[in-house]
Amino acid sequence: MTLTTRSAAELATALQQGETTSVECTTAFLDRIEATNPTINAFLSIDRDGALAKAASVDAARAQGKSLGPLAGLPVAVKDVLCTTDQKTTCASKMLKTFEPPYDADVVRRLREADAVILGKTNMDEFAMGGSNENSAYGLVRNPWDTDRAPGGSSGGSAAAVAADMTPLAIGSDTGGSIRQPAGLCGITGLKPTYGRVSRRGLIAFSSSLDQIGPMARSAKECAMLLQTIAGHDSGDSTSINTPVPDYLTDLEKPLQGLRIGRVAAHFSEGLDPEVAEHVEQTFATYEAAGATIHEVELPHAAYGVPTYYLIAPSEASSNLARYDGAHYGHRWDGTPSDDQGINTFDSPLVEMYCRSRAEGFGPEVKRRIMLGTYALSAGYYDAYYAKALRVRRLIRNDFTQAFEKVDLIGGPVSATPAFKLGEKTDDPIAMYLVDLYTVGANLAGIGGISFPCGFTQSKLPIGFQLQGPALSEPLLLQAAHQYQQTTDWHLQRTTAISS
Amino acid sequence: MTAESKHPFTTVIGLEVHVQLQTQTKLFCGCVTTFGSPPNTQVCPTCLGLPGSLPVMNRRAFDLSLRAALALNCKIASFTKWDRKNYFYPDLPKGYQISQFDLPFSYEGYLEVVDPKGAFEPRTVRIIRVHLEEDAGKSMHDETAGTADSRIDLNRTGTPLCEIVTEPDLRSPEEARAWLNELKLLLVYLGVSDCNMQEGSLRVDANVNLHIPQPDGRLAKTPIVEIKNMNSFRSVERALVYETERQWGEWQDTGAEIGSMPKQTRGWDDSAGVTRGQRHKEESSDYRYFPDPDLVPVTVSEEQVAAVRSTMGEPPALLRKTLAERWDIPAYDADVLVNQGPELVEYFEDLAKKVGEGKVASNWMQQDVLRMLNERGGHIADFPVQPTAVADIIGRVKKGDFDTGRGKEIFAAVLETGKPVDEVVAGMGIAAVDEDDLQKLCEELIAENPKIVADVKGGKEQAAGGLIGQAKRKNPNVNPGKVRALALELIRALP
Ligand SMILES: [Zn+2]
Numbered sequence: 005m006t007l008t009t010r011s012a013a014e015l016a017t018a019l020q021q022g023e024t025t026s027v028e029c030t031t032a033f034l035d036r037i038e039a040t041n042p043t044i045n046a047f048l049s050i051d052r053d054g055a056l057a058k059a060a061s062v063d064a065a066r067a068q069g070k071s072l073g074p075l076a077g078l079p080v081a082v083k084d085v086l087c088t089t090d091q092k093t094t095c096a097s098k099m100l101k102t103f104e105p106p107y108d109a110d111v112v113r114r115l116r117e118a119d120a121v122i123l124g125k126t127n128m129d130e131f132a133m134g135g136s137n138e139n140s141a142y143g144l145v146r147n148p149w150d151t152d153r154a155p156g157g158s159s160g161g162s163a164a165a166v167a168a169d170m171t172p173l174a175i176g177s178d179t180g181g182s183i184r185q186p187a188g189l190c191g192i193t194g195l196k197p198t199y200g201r202v203s204r205r206g207l208i209a210f211s212s213s214l215d216q217i218g219p220m221a222r223s224a225k226e227c228a229m230l231l232q233t234i235a236g237h238d239s240g241d242s243t244s245i246n247t248p249v250p251d252y253l254t255d256l257e258k259p260l261q262g263l264r265i266g267r268v269a270a271h272f273s274e275g276l277d278p279e280v281a282e283h284v285e286q287t288f289a290t291y292e293a294a295g296a297t298i299h300e301v302e303l304p305h306a307a308y309g310v311p312t313y314y315l316i317a318p319s320e321a322s323s324n325l326a327r328y329d330g331a332h333y334g335h336r337w338d339g340t341p342s343d344d345q346g347i348n349t350f351d352s353p354l355v356e357m358y359c360r361s362r363a364e365g366f367g368p369e370v371k372r373r374i375m376l377g378t379y380a381l382s383a384g385y386y387d388a389y390y391a392k393a394l395r396v397r398r399l400i401r402n403d404f405t406q407a408f409e410k411v412d413l414i415g416g417p418v419s420a421t422p423a424f425k426l427g428e429k430t431d432d433p434i435a436m437y438l439v440d441l442y443t444v445g446a447n448l449a450g451i452g453g454i455s456f457p458c459g460f461t462q463s464k465l466p467i468g469f470q471l472q473g474p475a476l477s478e479p480l481l482l483q484a485a486h487q488y489q490q491t492t493d494w495h496l497q498r499t500t501a502i503s504s
Numbered sequence: 505m506t507a508e509s510k511h512p513f514t515t516v517i518g519l520e521v522h523v524q525l526q527t528q529t530k531l532f533c534g535c536v537t538t539f540g541s542p543p544n545t546q547v548c549p550t551c552l553g554l555p556g557s558l559p560v561m562n563r564r565a566f567d568l569s570l571r572a573a574l575a576l577n578c579k580i581a582s583f584t585k586w587d588r589k590n591y592f593y594p595d596l597p598k599g600y601q602i603s604q605f606d607l608p609f610s611y612e613g614y615l616e617v618v619d620p621k622g623a624f625e626p627r628t629v630r631i632i633r634v635h636l637e638e639d640a641g642k643s644m645h646d647e648t649a650g651t652a653d654s655r656i657d658l659n660r661t662g663t664p665l666c667e668i669v670t671e672p673d674l675r676s677p678e679e680a681r682a683w684l685n686e687l688k689l690l691l692v693y694l695g696v697s698d699c700n701m702q703e704g705s706l707r708v709d710a711n712v713n714l715h716i717p718q719p720d721g722r723l724a725k726t727p728i729v730e731i732k733n734m735n736s737f738r739s740v741e742r743a744l745v746y747e748t749e750r751q752w753g754e755w756q757d758t759g760a761e762i763g764s765m766p767k768q769t770r771g772w773d774d775s776a777g778v779t780r781g782q783r784h785k786e787e788s789s790d791y792r793y794f795p796d797p798d799l800v801p802v803t804v805s806e807e808q809v810a811a812v813r814s815t816m817g818e819p820p821a822l823l824r825k826t827l828a829e830r831w832d833i834p835a836y837d838a839d840v841l842v843n844q845g846p847e848l849v850e851y852f853e854d855l856a857k858k859v860g861e862g863k864v865a866s867n868w869m870q871q872d873v874l875r876m877l878n879e880r881g882g883h884i885a886d887f888p889v890q891p892t893a894v895a896d897i898i899g900r901v902k903k904g905d906f907d908t909g910r911g912k913e914i915f916a917a918v919l920e921t922g923k924p925v926d927e928v929v930a931g932m933g934i935a936a937v938d939e940d941d942l943q944k945l946c947e948e949l950i951a952e953n954p955k956i957v958a959d960v961k962g963g964k965e966q967a968a969g970g971l972i973g974q975a976k977r978k979n980p981n982v983n984p985g986k987v988r989a990l991a992l993e994l995i996r997a998l999p
Contacts, residue, residue, distance in 0.1 A: 086556070087555065087556045093555070093556075095555070100555065103555065105549075105554065105555070105556065106549060106554070107549055107554075107556075109556060204558065205556065205557075205558050206556040206557075207556055208555040208556045209555075209556070209798075211797075212797035212798050213797035239560065240558060240560060241558050241560075242558065242559065242560050242561065242798060242799050242800050243797075243798065243799075243800060319794060320794075320797055322590075322792075323588050323590050323599070323600050323792070323794070325599075326590060326592065326598065326599020326600055327553045327555070327597060327598045327599045329592055329594075329599060331594045331597070331654075331656070332552065332553070332594075332597050332656075333554070354594070354654075355592075358592055378792065381590070381792035381793075381794055382790055382792060383790045383792075386792075386794070390794060
């Protein structure tokens, strides 16, 4: 059995028992990346030297019997939205092409302290804005199950990297579904934790009130391992939750007897792909067979989730991305006169520098969202758009609160369709925004959600199932997903669509 | 030179004051706030606005701003939040300023100003709101010459700033200046700010217009003008005087009233002594305020307010009263002393305690210490003569070693030379005059001044005063009182 097809849990055991070394293991994944990345483009930067140096130091420490962190010697890939001191952090944008952060994100610091081996930074939609990973300034990512299809986004690089065995563990970020949706489309497991459970410090902000970092791996158990390391209070993030982190592995093996899972009828209305619907229904049946009970619940305002999300997220983004003005760091217009962008008159040279730097540095989707958000916050429109969106957000949150009085978790599809063709939705922003239909609710409500594979289409494309739970229900979400994975093997299927 | 006396209108002034809080560290990060450090040495990812950085509120800065608001008699909101004010400027690295928009932490206060000379009636100025925000950096650049010439110092970025907005309750430029002095004094006494305008820790913008009664009984109002770029309270007064005259002239020329044009911003040119119109950029900008999602709302409990209040100390208005009572000095004296700031009051109280007599100490403070301070242009904290030395001199005067005039000379010499009082007294040849010497001196004087002797004998005792001047010329150390007493005694003893 090659090292790269083993799960992180198996690799951890093999490392502890001296069956393999971290250097051997890291080398295997780096070689796999080297072989497959030209096709998949999951990684924006690969830190071979840094990774091998860390692996060697872990091996040496292990040989000397020194105590090691919980992820000692295990490779992990980090979405390029998290600041790293030893690698550029680009957010897949031309704007930050050369940006070298002077500090590590809190999550990266925790990974290093856990003795994980960081392989490199993964591709994504520019500034995490997108659902197909076609918005990267450094090329799109291909779905390892069908390289003509999108891996989903915005954490498409992390999802594809895990699916293609380029890494056993990856870090993603989820603002409206950016972990769960690509996990679903790539046939892996991804968890969006409760807002505030993982520190956002060093996460380059897209929408501060929605962004949350989470683990991505093949299985729920590996997600639990990774979450254990990255979760926790950070006094440097005012929105961080200050409650103890439970042991996410403890409850995994407990049976699901008595678990109440909600089913939302509206999830199965028109637009849901029949194959997806079939496998999702089957998953409910599997849960029932495992001792859970299924209950119909309603999320009356779910239909307003996408429009609400596309007012709040761009509004915050328009402000969060104002700092990229060419004045202090990042891309700056080199002064070459040009009317490429169709703008020729400026109030001052300073304004011209701002406009041209931003026109050149940002891609079209980022610009679209900055404009949307700027508009929604403008005088005269604020009440009709942003303020109203905040009110609907409260209603959506209340929907979940009420639903969770009746059930422990809510199940359903992650996406309406399996992976779509590259280019299929790029000319239709609205269609692209609707890929977040089932996932934005958890972000708006600040609750947890997990996505994991529940089957394949006839054409061998993964189908995902989503469970959503109340705030801080990560142990239950992980347990429910893990128990499902104990009786199914969808998460163990490997793609044959790419050669190694 | 109030405008009212010359013209048939009322000047209406409101102020917007920005005060930097005297905190060790910035409002949303741990960087220090020392003024004058080399550019960009007091910065971190947060105040540089680097990608991924997050703000965390400095509770000490918040408490200090609570203190200011309480001293300004403001109501304190139990719930307040942070908003982003979005605009692009090179000294604003995040592209937005963290400020407070619709829910400021305090509102509806007032501060009274009383002119001890009575030049204007006591004036209570209502305060609309006091809110907290982060300061921007400083940029020095030439927009016309392109980007290469811009220089930005972000040391100041993120320094806590209190914005105090008044109702338009001031009625003359001199009132505005006096009120600002009172505000500054208050904030200095509370340790909220050093209010140093040169270092930019206090900045003032003024809104001014004229209310002109019309023959038909209607009140015409001229367009409101906001004046910026005033670097001292004196500039504020001058700018307001100028602007009042300018608006009066414009009114007579055009008759333009409020609402006929957008609010105008004019900058004060101190050397030219004029205000000049600025580009109308401010008016057209939309700051797109919205709640900052990186920060959590702040709650303020009654207990927290009480805790801040308990550490506030006496505000100047109260101190003027208690100082006058405690040391039995006139209100005028207390006013002069308090207006000099807390360190001088501390100096005075130390001196008064040592001297045991408030009025004597107060006289010395005003006639000697303050005069010397003004001449030297320093601050009381750096004044080389300590209260102990001044009390020593006063004590010797009271004992009769020398008179007050001589005492003042000694004080000046102590200040000049930096030597101890003893040494200065000895060096000046000042020693208590021997009783025998005094007797001899008086006998000489009587022999030399038969006319004075005759006058005294004739019942005009005050004629003896003529002897004192002569005595001082013969021996500068003699005590005039003693000379007078002994001379009278000797004259009476004459046959
Ligand atoms: Zn800082």
